[in-house]
Amino acid sequence: xxxxxxxxxxxxxxxxxxxxxxxxxxxxxxxxxxxxxxxxxxxxxxxxxxxxxxxxxxxxxxxxxxxxxxxxxxxxxxxxxxxxxxxxxxxxxxxxxxxxxxxxxxxxxxxxx
Amino acid sequence: xxxxxxxxxxxxxxxxxxxxxxxxxxxxxxxxxxxxxxxxxxxxxxxxxxxxxxxxxxxxxxxxxxxxxxxxxxxxxxxxxxxxxxxxxxxxxxxxxxxxxxxxxxxxxxxxxxxxxxxxxxxxxxxxxxxxxxxxxxxxxxxxxxxxx
Numbered sequence: 001x002x003x004x005x006x007x008x009x010x011x012x013x014x015x016x017x018x019x020x021x022x023x024x025x026x027x028x029x030x031x032x033x034x035x036x037x038x039x040x041x042x043x044x045x046x047x048x049x050x051x052x053x054x055x056x057x058x059x060x061x062x063x064x065x066x067x068x069x070x071x072x073x074x075x076x077x078x079x080x081x082x083x084x085x086x087x088x089x090x091x092x093x094x095x096x097x098x099x100x101x102x103x104x105x106x107x108x109x110x111x112x113x
Numbered sequence: 114x115x116x117x118x119x120x121x122x123x124x125x126x127x128x129x130x131x132x133x134x135x136x137x138x139x140x141x142x143x144x145x146x147x148x149x150x151x152x153x154x155x156x157x158x159x160x161x162x163x164x165x166x167x168x169x170x171x172x173x174x175x176x177x178x179x180x181x182x183x184x185x186x187x188x189x190x191x192x193x194x195x196x197x198x199x200x201x202x203x204x205x206x207x208x209x210x211x212x213x214x215x216x217x218x219x220x221x222x223x224x225x226x227x228x229x230x231x232x233x234x235x236x237x238x239x240x241x242x243x244x245x246x247x248x249x250x251x252x253x254x255x256x257x258x259x260x261x262x
Binding site for chain 2: 009011044048049052053057064068071
């Protein structure tokens with residue numbers, strides 16, 4: 001049983017840690033939204049794993065709240081970023097950022113090579 | 114009481130471990146993948162399948178109807194809300210150009226000169242399925258952009 005505890009919490013913990021890394025390094029706001037969403041899902045999964053392994057049903061209502069919070073959070077931030085569109089070109093894309101930051105970084109890496 | 118005794122307990126523990134493993138893969142994908150859409154693809158693994166596996170495992174272990182209904186509520190809620198939030202995030206990601214276009218083979222949402230899309234939405238309902246790569250080559254050949262081979 002101890003092995004199961006360590007294995008389950010280890011897997012969840014490493015997953016949450018990697019999601020935190022993505023939350024930290026960004027590079028865009030939407031990456032952070034996706035990372036936060038995943039992090040909250042992992043937290044809910046950890047609560048459910050605790051409830052299941054300990055046979056402890058007291059944390060189950062918290063699960064409902066956490067999953068609700070993940071949805072409301074990601075949708076509201078996505079709508080907030082969508083509201084930042086000020087004007088758009090004819091092809092239906094806003095004129096905010098010229099290209100994805102990842103694409104720019106990849107291109108500069110290729111140019112260095 | 115919290116020990117593994119029966120076959121149902123073993124099944125529940127296996128389901129919980131599978132769900133936890135999916136959470137690990139989500140973290141790995143979030144760090145490794147190149148742009149918002151692919152990271153969403155990785156991050157959605159535990160959102161649906163992982164949560165379902167863990168809810169089933171916890172419901173087997175908890176053995177109470179009140180807890181089971183609440184876990185079912187969480188699972189149904191996740192399956193209802195995951196597509197909505199994913200749709201909104203990916204739409205904003207496309208419009209804000211957080212999508213790496215050099216990694217896309219076909220971009221059906223793109224409009225204007227460089228459009229990859231041939232059907233305009235007014236084709237008959239029994240039109241043949243769109244085959245973007247071949248149809249694109251054909252249309253460009255018709256336009257004279259591409260020398261016929």
